[in-house]
Amino acid sequence: MGPMVGEESVQEGAAPEATWAGAGRARIELRDVHKSFGPKHVLRGLDLTVRDGDSLVILGGSGTGKSVLVQHLIGLMRPDRGSVLVDGEDLAALSSAELTTLRQRFGMSFQEGALFDSLTVFDNVGFLLERLGTMTRAEIRDRVFECLELVRLEGTAQRLPSELSGGMRRRVGFARAIAHKPEILLFDEPNTGLDPVTSAVIDELIIRMREKLHSTTVTITHDLRSAFTIATRLVLLHQGQIAAEGTPEEMQASEDGRVQQFLSGEAHGPLTDDEEAEREARRE
């Protein structure tokens, strides 16, 4: 947040400022990250800092590299060039055992939930807790039910994923992502395909995670209503770089034509013109 934003304006409804100890320090830093798949240059010198207590929302058209970006944050993908630092540690310098330990600071919920079909809801949510081996059975049980209650699915513990609706499965995925009390949560399109009510439940959970547990969250979403509900900061990914960033208020007031086009959902404008120009250039 810039130096122009004083105490009063924050109280008058600007993005909520993080106030707990350590808030605002860099948790994740991407520096000049490049990633290509064959001839496709997806990330092109991307710089991004995720700060403690942020609820960062990543916006961008489909296929712009949002999921690729998120996978770089936890070392599931490695940059061709540039670096990714988590709490100041360069992921490229870590052994795979160290990377596994570091990933325990994260909780992730991906598009289709990726639940284990043969495990009950209870075992899906408790899976990582079992594997970590640091909790007793009774503690795991309490924690699993606490998480299921958060997503309003207490009654489904003994069911299999196949017996649940898509929205319920997504909520199970969410419960599983938060079970080990991660400090940083990554959500890749948590609302896609959900009905408006379930979608609002997920938004509420993301906000609650940040406010009550002081989690740092990074969310990819196409749903602008949801984006502006949960974000303290938004970035627009375009042509492999962060084209614009700001608080919800700053983004809404932005005079950047790309931001305006994205927020208004116009078919024509600088976002699509750039792409056409690029296709044009490739043809030559």
Ligand SMILES: Nc1ncnc2c1ncn2[C@@H]1O[C@H](COP(=O)(O)OP(=O)(O)O)[C@@H](O)[C@H]1O
């Ligand atoms: N593992 C992969 N192998 C090859 N191409 C990939 C891989 N992952 C992503 N891509 C390509 O990178 C581009 C960005 O993908 P993605 O990050 O999934 O976009 P989105 O912004 O919709 O999440 C797409 O063109 C996609 O086809």
Ligand SMILES: [Mg+2]
């Ligand atoms: Mg994606």
